[in-house]
Amino acid sequence: MIESGMEPVIVIGDIRAEEILARLISGKVPPGLLARQFQPYIVQVPPKDRNTLLANKHVVFEREDVYGPQFAILKTPSLYHPESGLRWEDADYLNLETDII
Secondary structure: OOOOOOOEOOOOHHHHHHHHHOOOOHOOOHHHHHHHHHHHHEEEOOOOHHHHHHOOEEEEEEHHHHHHHOEEEEEOOOHHHHOOOHHHHHHHHHOOOHHHO
């Protein structure tokens, strides 16, 4: 069966994205404004693969208590490379401990 849609994952990769994330964490910024500001940092992922990233805690919903499951933030930076993109296919067998050296 072919998946019909993609779901966003936000990749924090520079100071501007970190500033937006800090505003998100504050919980005081309207979600529409945050969504527009995060636009350049979004990577689209098949739903099944985003669920795997979430289950393995490579992606978490920041401030889900305020915004619901809207802002899925990548927490494992080694899964993203600027030239090749997000390696979501690795999420099933990687866990956060493999990032620790």
